[in-house]
Amino acid sequence: MKVTLQVWRQKNRTTTGDFVSYDVENVSGDMSFFEMLDMLNNSLISEGEDPISFDHDCREGICGTCGVSINGRAHGPLKGVTTCQLHMRSFSDGDVLVVEPWRASAFPVIRDLVVDRTSFDKIMEAGGYVSIKTGGTPDANAIPIPKFDAEEAMDSASCIGCGACVASCKNSSAMLFVGAKVSQFALLPQGKVERKERALNMVATMDDEGFGNCSNTGACEVECPKEISIINIARLNREFFKASFN
Amino acid sequence: MAWFFKFINSSIGKKFIMALTGLLLSLFLIIHLGNNLLLLVDEDIFNSLVGGLGGLKPLVRVIEVLLAILFMIHIINGIRLTIQNKKSSPQGNKVNSGTETASISSQTMAISGITILAFLIFHLRTIWVKFQEMHASQDHEFFNVVAESNIGFGNIWITIFYIIALILLSMHLKHGFQSAFQTFGLSDSRYKTIINCIAVFFWFVIPGLFITIAIYFGFFFNN
Structure with missing residues (x-):
């Protein structure tokens, strides 16, 4: 053709x-x-x-x-x-x-179709990690995690950080990306320790990097190649709200 | 207080303010609709109720000032968000994916919002100002002003303008409600079904009843 x-x-x-x-x-x-x-x-x-x-x-x-x-x-x-x-x-x-x-x-x-996505790296540097020695692979069920939480965390963790959410958003908001990253840690015991600093720092960096504000149109979840749900944005809002007022 | 200003100046904080002021403004619609439905019930009851509000002036004034403040915050914050979003996304795609990825109501919040503001200013400058004058002169024929006068549904163009503005209000509330509870982080909660029912009441039932009043008096009353 x-x-x-x-x-x-x-x-x-x-x-x-x-x-x-x-x-x-x-x-x-x-x-x-x-x-x-x-x-x-x-x-x-x-x-x-x-x-x-x-x-x-x-x-x-x-x-x-x-x-x-x-x-x-x-x-x-x-x-x-x-x-x-x-x-x-x-x-x-x-x-x-x-x-x-x-x-x-x-x-x-x-150049041409190549864009600089360093801003995503900066957001990750602001809190997309856990500050503990993780060691080797732990034994299964050594830390009891409810099945539902584990599944939800894995769904969020499937974000590959491609930036399609930003590209599809009319405001160029990175909330789906940040929501997925904050969620994947907030849902698991190892990540809960730093959840407050993580939400505050990642949102602050997202704002500083010049991403727009989420209008909740849902275009990002339609275009996400990993079909990350905007429930992650709702969770990010909750995490940020709780972190700001505690 | 530093944490508070940090919060309201963040991207999520600004959305939070937008959602909170929007929801509080929506509550007023219930009172206003309850009052206006009396137009369909009985002329005298409507006249005596609106007349009675004259006696509650201090309370009414406080509510009016509160509503004006909420509107100002909602509008200023909306303008601020729109300017920032335009800055973040200076160049759109050559091809607009349109409604393939997002609903019309979610993409037209600024347009529907501006139309609602224009309608509100017009509504206040005509009906509200007239009612204030009537309160002052002890004239209690409020029903006639709404149903028959040239600044009310006696004027076909005003009726059409009211209907258009109310359809846009419905669109604004449809996205606004869903968006507000998403911003509050409650869209995936156990209250989801209740929230969806309340949303339908606000974006469909309330504007629908207001439109019914406009259609009845604009096209059927005295015809």
């Missing part, structure tokens, strides 16, 4: 970018979206042009490195997958696809 791409091209942080149109032919439905971009890049290189820069690593949907907006949807139209796991069979012959980087002032564009 044939698709037309309108790709955001931007040389570096300081220049302004624009959309460039490319026709890509002989696209197989079994190709991943990135394999299709690889094919386009090969032809651009052979023509002496700059290839399109985009972030990727595992290409298995687990690392959280990749992520572009396709026709306004973070990670494309398919629910519960990262861009690397999106295949061209999700599109039709003759489709026009607008491919953009994550749009947020806290995620400045470095």
Whole structure:
């Protein structure tokens, strides 16, 4: 099949970018979206042009490195997958696809579709850890944890920090990311010790990094490739409220 | 007090203030609706009730001032949030995913809010000001002002404006309620079902009854 791409091209942080149109032919439905971009890049290189820069690593949907907006949807139209796991069979012959980087002032564009997500690292540094010696793998049930809590914590921990929540939010809010990180620790005994400082520090860093305020539209949970629920945001609000008033 | 200012200036604190003031303002709608439903019951009862409020002036004034303060906080905080959010998201996507990912009511809070404010100013400048004058001159024909006069439902354009504003109020409350309880961290609690029922009462039943009053007097009364 044939698709037309309108790709955001931007040389570096300081220049302004624009959309460039490319026709890509002989696209197989079994190709991943990135394999299709690889094919386009090969032809651009052979023509002496700059290839399109985009972030990727595992290409298995687990690392959280990749992520572009396709026709306004973070990670494309398919629910519960990262861009690397999106295949061209999700599109039709003759489709026009607008491919953009994550749009947020806290995620400045470095080049083309690559954005700087250091702001997420700073939020993690502010409290996304436990300050105890964890040692080796503990024996099962050495610390009794209710099944429901363990499941909830694992659901929250499945956040891969890709930034799709920020990209899909009209306010570029990072509340789903921070909510998932705060929840995963707050639900487990090892994380409860530092829950107060964690909620206060991670929210303060999130605000300092220039992310917007959550409007509770729920767009983030729709676009999250790991289908993290906005219940995590409700829990973050509770954690922050309790930490502020205690 | 430093912790308090730190809280209300944080992203979650600002949302919390928005939710709290919004909920308190919504409570007034119950009183106002209870009063207005008497329009459908009996002309004399409505006139005597509104007339009776003249005797409770000090209490009414206190409530009016409190409501005005709540409105100011809600509006100023809303403007502050909107400006910050625009700064955080200066460039949107070329293609807008529209309602694929979020409801219309959640994406139009600023527009619905501004329309409600415009409606409120208009409502106060016409009906409220007129009622104050009537209280002063001991004129108790309040029902006629609402049902028949040119500043009430006697004017078809005012009726249409009221209906549009009330539909937007319904949209504002639909997202506002869900959003407020999410902000309070209660959306996943055991009270979820009760909260959802209260939300339907506020965004559907209350605006629906106000619209019923507008439609009845605008299109059917005396016709």
